[in-house]
Amino acid sequence: MGQDAAGVVGARVGPQVEALIRAAQRGDADAFEQLVRAYDQSVLRLAMNLLRSPEDARDVYQEAFLRVYRNLHAFRFDCSFHTWLYRIVTNICLDQLRKRKVRKEESAVVETADGPIDRMDSFEEEGVDANPERTMWNRQLRGKIESAIDDLTPRERMVFELRHYQGLRLRAIGEMLGTSEEAAKNCLFRATQKMRSVLGEFV
């Protein structure tokens, strides 16, 4: 179940967080920093997981928290701060994902000054063991997972990310994405169906 420093997701703001928000709204820089620190790890993890690039994740972080800084005065405590923050973050990430779709940059291969490299190669090799067959199988599976995820629409990908990796409930996800729980459920259903059809042989 998705939780953060502020308590259970979807709940109204706890008293400590409320005090921080009110102080930050009055211009208290320390309170703003504490508020950022309470939530920023999960924001960065979400951006990194979705965009697979430290540079892009960094841009999302900066843009999101600057928007929070500029608009915190407009936060009226009528939803959880987590939901309000994630509305901002998911919007920015969705924009990035859509831009990538347009630019056909979904591939894990990135162009660098010294030729194309596979972004995934820079991540920790998971489950590498003495068994070469198993390593090969893992490698193939990883490739399949990447292409299955690339086939999702940005919205499906976002819903899947928030449900599977961030552990948020569909009701909260619908609220963040400005849609109904039912629409979020349909998105999750389509996403998992697509992945099951692509990854079926591996599992």
Added chain:
Amino acid sequence: MTCDSVSNLISLYYYGELMPDEEDRLETHLAGCAACARELERQRKLAAALDQRTAPVSPLLLEDCRADLMAAVAGGAPRMAGLRKGPWTLFLEAMASTFSGMGRLRQPLGATVLVALGFMAAKITPGNLSFMRGGAFANRGVSTASMTPDDVFSTVRSVQPDSSGRVQISFDETHRRVVEGRLDDQSIRRLLLAASHEENPAVRVESMDILKTSAGSSPVRDALLNALANDPVASVRLKALEGLKPISTDPDVRKVLAQVLLTDDNAAVRMQVVDLLVAHRDDSTVGMLQSVMQREDNGYVRLKCEKALKEMNASLGTF
């Protein structure tokens, strides 16, 4: 419930997102249907395989993000409405009054640039000079007409009352002026170079972004090198690096790049430096990369160095 409808609902069941009655009916079916039970097992394995795909977030990246954000906020990112306007807001407003937005500033070489002079003063005090009106200064013919808070910023240096009830105040005045011109204009260039030392990191980033297109000029080159070696904000250093790209073969530039590679605490900066150094290899490149390999603890940077060394058929370490 049929096997087909179970197959459709199995993933939502796995995520605990079915209505309670749907869940009950599905569980009853699963208890008596081996094929659907296997389907659920496959869903579990799929989820476990997907769990492997999390991108690690390095604590370094988190710290960099926090530092950049706090620098932007401290440097005067646009404040929340309702608070007193900070220098950054005033700066943006000055921009907006002439241009439609900041985006225009990002145009490349030859673009018209606009610099609000008032913001380059080391210390800015939005002046409320109304206390001067009609006082001693009025007798001495000081015009207060232009002394509205929007035009003048002042810093009072000393206040000395005398026995006759008069007071002598010494203050520095900073008038905000707006100048407009092309990037190849010398005075615009000088202002941009001054802006690259400005206290506000956002102004430094903007000026680097404009200057980076003209690294061929030697004062600009020096400003870029200075920013790369000394600026505390990583985004300014990254902008400076972009500007140094076309002149990365210059021996002085390479010297600074090598030093930055070994000392900069930001991994993104070090990655970019490696790119620039290996784009034009020289005799010292191999040794430099080998010494990075000895002390570098960031996996991405190491990977890049390793790749470059392999391409140069060099060993990864010194023996």
